[in-house]
Amino acid sequence: MFEYEFMREAFIASTFIAITAGLVGVFVVSRNMSFLSHTLSEIGFAGASFGILVGISPLAGMIIFTLISSVAVGSLSSESSRREASISAISSLFIGLGILFLSLSSESSSYATNILFGSIVGISSKEVNQLMILALFVIFVFIIFYKPLSFDSFDHIGARAAGLKTRLLSVAFLVTLALSVSIGAQIVGSLLVFVLLTLPGATAKYLVHSVPKLIMVSVGLSLAGVWLGLYLAFVTNWPVTFFISAFEVIAYFLGLSYKNWKLNH
Amino acid sequence: MVFQNLNFQINDGDFISLIGPNGSGKTTLVKMIMGLEKKSSGDLTVDHKQTIGYVPQFRNIDIDYPLNIEQFVRLNLKFTLSPKRRQSDNQLIERILEKTGLTALKNRPLGLASGGEKQKAYLAQALLNDPKVLILDESTASLDVEVKMQLMDLVAELNQNENLTVIFITHDYELTKKYTHRALFFRDHELQEVDVKDVSEDMFEMGG
Numbered sequence: 001m002f003e004y005e006f007m008r009e010a011f012i013a014s015t016f017i018a019i020t021a022g023l024v025g026v027f028v029v030s031r032n033m034s035f036l037s038h039t040l041s042e043i044g045f046a047g048a049s050f051g052i053l054v055g056i057s058p059l060a061g062m063i064i065f066t067l068i069s070s071v072a073v074g075s076l077s078s079e080s081s082r083r084e085a086s087i088s089a090i091s092s093l094f095i096g097l098g099i100l101f102l103s104l105s106s107e108s109s110s111y112a113t114n115i116l117f118g119s120i121v122g123i124s125s126k127e128v129n130q131l132m133i134l135a136l137f138v139i140f141v142f143i144i145f146y147k148p149l150s151f152d153s154f155d156h157i158g159a160r161a162a163g164l165k166t167r168l169l170s171v172a173f174l175v176t177l178a179l180s181v182s183i184g185a186q187i188v189g190s191l192l193v194f195v196l197l198t199l200p201g202a203t204a205k206y207l208v209h210s211v212p213k214l215i216m217v218s219v220g221l222s223l224a225g226v227w228l229g230l231y232l233a234f235v236t237n238w239p240v241t242f243f244i245s246a247f248e249v250i251a252y253f254l255g256l257s258y259k260n261w262k263l264n265h
Numbered sequence: 266m267v268f269q270n271l272n273f274q275i276n277d278g279d280f281i282s283l284i285g286p287n288g289s290g291k292t293t294l295v296k297m298i299m300g301l302e303k304k305s306s307g308d309l310t311v312d313h314k315q316t317i318g319y320v321p322q323f324r325n326i327d328i329d330y331p332l333n334i335e336q337f338v339r340l341n342l343k344f345t346l347s348p349k350r351r352q353s354d355n356q357l358i359e360r361i362l363e364k365t366g367l368t369a370l371k372n373r374p375l376g377l378a379s380g381g382e383k384q385k386a387y388l389a390q391a392l393l394n395d396p397k398v399l400i401l402d403e404s405t406a407s408l409d410v411e412v413k414m415q416l417m418d419l420v421a422e423l424n425q426n427e428n429l430t431v432i433f434i435t436h437d438y439e440l441t442k443k444y445t446h447r448a449l450f451f452r453d454h455e456l457q458e459v460d461v462k463d464v465s466e467d468m469f470e471m472g473g
Contacts (some may be wrong), residue, residue, distance in 0.1 A: 151340040154340055156325070159323070161320075205331040208373070209333040211332070211336065
């Protein structure tokens with residue numbers, strides 16, 4: 001299948017997507033931000049359709065929308081119940097906006113399907129380069145903040161007690177999360193990008209017990225999911241998103257069963 | 266938050282308890298000592314500001330918490346690429362785990378550890394940067410009597426052998442009597458130093 005250029009591009013792009021999503025996902029899970037990453041992907045959808053409406057690229061629209069909203073969320077009330085409610089209110093608004101932008105623009109409905117559900121054929125080599133740069137930026141930020149971010153994500157109270165600047169870390173993390181959502185949506189679509197951002201990280205939790213190992217397992221599961229998904233999508237002509245989510249969900253429940261089995265033995 | 270009549274000194278090697286009902290300002294005072302809360306007037310001088318180890322009261326550790334005890338303690342290490350520093354960090358971890366009696370348990374996921382083991386892990390993490398002052402915020406609440414005593418024996422040992430100053434926020438009458446040398450009694454934001462001999466059970470009753 002690698003004789004087709006679009007498949008080569010799709011493989012390169014999804015490899016970078018899987019690495020960033022698997023890496024960021026470990027921290028999404030440990031910071032209890034699965035719900036927020038779901039909302040960010042809906043906001044990303046509105047951003048992408050806004051981009052189409054005003055004539056900039058969907059990726060740029062997505063990045064603008066998710067960046068602004070992630071920083072806004074970071075400064076929201078830290079009371080978690082109120083934050084959840086505010087986030088879900090905001091997310092419904094953005095779904096509506098996304099639909100409005102799309103209907104105002106002259107693009108066909110297949111464009112909308114691509115943004116929402118992902119596509120492997122839509123990626124040009126220029127877009128692949130953009131994705132790679134963004135992915136490398138996210139990885140770079142994680143290397144710089146690795147230690148304090150791990151402390152804050154896996155023991156927020158302890159990190160505060162030790163005098164870490166947890167507010168700054170939170171903003172830095174939200175920025176990388178926004179970028180990862182925008183990157184990931186290009187292949188799996190904005191509605192399912194949170195599959196890659198949450199499930200591999202959640203599965204890893206049941207299997208290993210240190211931060212570096214969590215990252216390795218999460219990235220591994222995420223890579224396995226997109227590679228297998230692309231291959232099966234190519235062979236069957238079914239949507240790649242279906243295979244990716246099916247793989248990650250099965251891996252999650254296997255991980256959960258493994259943990260329960262281990263507890264009883 | 267207003268404190269009146271707040272005038273005291275905590276010396277090196279003290280083992281002091283902060284007692285009094287909930288909401289009387291114990292945690293606020295501790296936060297001021299750590300520089301996390303501002304004060305509007307008065308003087309507060311802290312000598313070893315950089316080396317306070319604080320063991321907070323609440324932690325969000327559920328049964329699925331993934332890190333094992335050693336990795337949890339390691340969170341408090343600074344980032345390093347130097348192999349030499351890494352080696353000394355490893356030795357430090359070994360020493361702290363040994364000191365807190367966690368060596369045999371270091372591979373146990375913290376989410377599956379008992380209440381006492383968790384408190385020991387929190388203590389070990391706070392000890393990592395070699396603090397001169399250790400603040401325990403109700404660390405013994407919700408532990409069995411036997412486990413409580415074990416933890417406090419450990420703290421008392423550190424206080425004795427390493428001249429570690431210990432500030433112990435507590436609602437526990439027995440522990441205050443048994444372990445601490447001095448007691449600061451909070452009531453309605455007033456504070457008085459009482460001799461540990463004169464600490465009475467009713468000082469713990471109101472709202473506690």
